[in-house]
Amino acid sequence: MQKLDAPAVKAASPIERKSSIDVFRGMVMFLMLAELLHLGSLARAFPGNWFFEWVHFHTTHVEWEGCSLHDLIQPAFTFLVGVSMPFSIASRLSKGQSTSRLLLHAVWRSLVLIGLGIVLRSLGRDQTYFTFEDTLTQIGLGYFFVVLIALSPRWVHYASAFTILVLFWAAFAIAPPPPFDFDYVAVGVAPDWPHHHEGFASRWNINSNLSWRVDQWWMNLFPREEPFVYNSGGYSTLSFVPTMVTMIFGLIAGTWMKEPLTLQARSNRFLSATFIGIGVGLLLAWLDIVPLVKKIWTPSFTLYSGGWCMLWLYVLHLVCDVKAWTRWAFPFMVIGANSILIYVMSWTVADPISEMLVRHLGRAPFELFGERTAPIFIGAATLGIMYYVLLWLYRKRVFVKI
Numbered sequence: 001m002q003k004l005d006a007p008a009v010k011a012a013s014p015i016e017r018k019s020s021i022d023v024f025r026g027m028v029m030f031l032m033l034a035e036l037l038h039l040g041s042l043a044r045a046f047p048g049n050w051f052f053e054w055v056h057f058h059t060t061h062v063e064w065e066g067c068s069l070h071d072l073i074q075p076a077f078t079f080l081v082g083v084s085m086p087f088s089i090a091s092r093l094s095k096g097q098s099t100s101r102l103l104l105h106a107v108w109r110s111l112v113l114i115g116l117g118i119v120l121r122s123l124g125r126d127q128t129y130f131t132f133e134d135t136l137t138q139i140g141l142g143y144f145f146v147v148l149i150a151l152s153p154r155w156v157h158y159a160s161a162f163t164i165l166v167l168f169w170a171a172f173a174i175a176p177p178p179p180f181d182f183d184y185v186a187v188g189v190a191p192d193w194p195h196h197h198e199g200f201a202s203r204w205n206i207n208s209n210l211s212w213r214v215d216q217w218w219m220n221l222f223p224r225e226e227p228f229v230y231n232s233g234g235y236s237t238l239s240f241v242p243t244m245v246t247m248i249f250g251l252i253a254g255t256w257m258k259e260p261l262t263l264q265a266r267s268n269r270f271l272s273a274t275f276i277g278i279g280v281g282l283l284l285a286w287l288d289i290v291p292l293v294k295k296i297w298t299p300s301f302t303l304y305s306g307g308w309c310m311l312w313l314y315v316l317h318l319v320c321d322v323k324a325w326t327r328w329a330f331p332f333m334v335i336g337a338n339s340i341l342i343y344v345m346s347w348t349v350a351d352p353i354s355e356m357l358v359r360h361l362g363r364a365p366f367e368l369f370g371e372r373t374a375p376i377f378i379g380a381a382t383l384g385i386m387y388y389v390l391l392w393l394y395r396k397r398v399f400v401k402i
Contacts, residue, residue, distance in 0.1 A: 018257055019326050019333075020316035021083055026332030027316075028076040029339050031069070033386070034059065036350055036379035045372035064195040064206055064234065064293060065285075067304060071294045074135050075246050075305035076312065077339075081139055082250020083313065085150050086258045099151065106147040112402050113140030120347040130222035133235035136343070141237075142244035150251050157255070161248040165299045168242050169290055171210055173200075178208035187212070187230040201288040204298060211236035211296050239297035246297075249277075249306040253313055263322060270314035277307025334394045335387070341400040345386055354382045 043049070043056035058069040092102050117137030122129040132141065149160050177200075185191055187207035196205050203209060207230045215236050219228035256269050281304025285292035292300045320326050326333075335342060357378060358366075366377040393399070 017087075018317070019320040019324075019329070020313060021080065021087075021254075021257070022336050023320050023326070023329040023332045024076070024083075024313055024316050024336070025080050025339050026329070026334065026336030028073055028080065029335045029342055030332060031073050032077075033335070033342065033346060033383055036346075036354075036383050038375040038379050041372070041375055061294070064295065065291050067292060067294060067301065072305055072308055074138075074294075075302075076309050077135060078139055078243055078246045079250035079253070079306065079309040079313075081143070082146065082247035082252075083254035083257065085147065085247075085251050086254040089147075089150060090258070102151075103144070103147065106144045109402050110140045110143045113137065113143065115140075116344070116402075120344065123347060125225070127223065127225060130219065130224065131231075132237040133231065133239065138240045138243045139247070141240035142247060146244055146247045146251065149248060154255070157248055157252055161245045161252075164241060164245050164248075165302060169299045172203050172290070175203055175210040175213075177202045178205055182208055184208065188232050197288065197291060199288070201291055204291045204293060204296065206234040206295075207231070209236075209296060211238040214238050234295045236296055239295075242297040242299060242302045245302050246306055246309075249273075249309065253310055257313075257317065266317070267314070270310050270317075274307045274311040274314070277303045277305075277310060279307075281305075281307065331387070334390050337394055337399055338390055340402055341393075342386065342390060345389075350382055350386065353385055354378050357381050 037059075040056040040059045042052040046052050060068065061070055062068050089102065092105075093099075113136045114132070117132075117134035117140065118128065118130060120136070121131050121134050132138070149156055152160075184193065184196075184207070189206055193206070196202070206212075212230065212234075215231065215238070216228065218237055253270070253273070256266055259266075261269075281292060281300045281302070284290050284300040284303070290298050290300045292298060292304055294301050294305070320329060363371075363374055366374040366381070368377075
């Protein structure tokens with residue numbers, strides 16, 4: 001197995017930590033935490049304001065087809081798992097850890113991620129809520145397989161990403177489309193839903209596609225409060241398959257970051273990947289070969305979001321690694337250093353903190369600019385408290401890892 005290790009993960013190579021990766025992780029987690037600010041509510045509070053409409057679009061998920069900044073949070077988080085992989089594997093091998101032990105750790109991490117995702121989604125319910133579309137469960141389902149790919153020769157990284165995307169597309173392409181008289185209302189779709197496709201692309205319509213059919217079988221294998229019929233947002237378990245490609249894109253990017261490349265060579269690779277990913281993703285959607293839908297992680301979305309992640313990391317590399325301008329990014333480093341912890345905190349303590357603030361301080365301090373903006377200031381105070389906890393842990397060098 002050792003002879004199969006890719007050049008990016010050889011134990012003998014020095015491991016240089018890249019500030020850009022830490023900053024990227026912190027920025028992604030901050031965007032997730034920014035939901036606490038309820039910035040999208042400004043569009044309702046001030047109707048007709050183009051800027052607030054723009055903010056609303058980029059701080060919420062698109063209804064089905066398309067992509068906002070908010071829709072890039074999960075792909076970026078997943079991408080970063082892959083980016084960290086060459087560095088993590090190299091570190092473990094340099095400490096004398098065997099490949100078999102490394103793979104056992106990958107299995108353990110996969111199980112913990114899946115379990116943690118299910119536990120968080122079960123909060124407030126009477127029994128375990130088995131669901132597998134959560135960010136952590138999606139990563140966990142594919143993590144072990146991507147580690148296997150990471151330990152393979154370099155060409156396998158590219159070939160596996162291409163093969164997975166083509167086969168995933170082909171599975172949808174040969175699946176039967178929804179019949180003309182399909183009852184979308186029965187699967188939670190509004191009668192005036194504007195995102196239905198006709199013809200070939202209808203195979204990717206909400207709650208009538210291959211992933212939905214698989215979940216009608218798979219999800220009902222687990223004990224449930226009531227039988228699974230559909231996911232209200234159209235999310236699906238099977239999305240973990242193309243999500244692996246997003247991790248592989250990160251693995252490729254992490255390899256480029258770890259290699260002793262010249263700035264020109266690294267720039268050429270990142271910019272080429274950016275233009276190919278965004279361009280091909282948009283072209284596939286424009287030609288109706290496959291719609292660009294995040295909620296079922298279509299191949300076009302995988303390519304499109306992967307291109308933006310490549311560009312995001314590349315820009316931060318120029319700023320943080322090449323120019324060494326990192327002082328501005330300290331808050332993001334603090335957040336990114338405990339990314340798993342803050343993800344759990346967002347599910348478990350954010351609401352209690354907000355309720356505590358209102359309970360003890362009342363709403364008056366948060367309504368200085370009117371009742372319509374009170375949720376923003378409550379969210380900002382909540383976020384400030386959570387950040388202080390992370391800052392204290394950062395200064396104590398306490399980092400929660402899986």
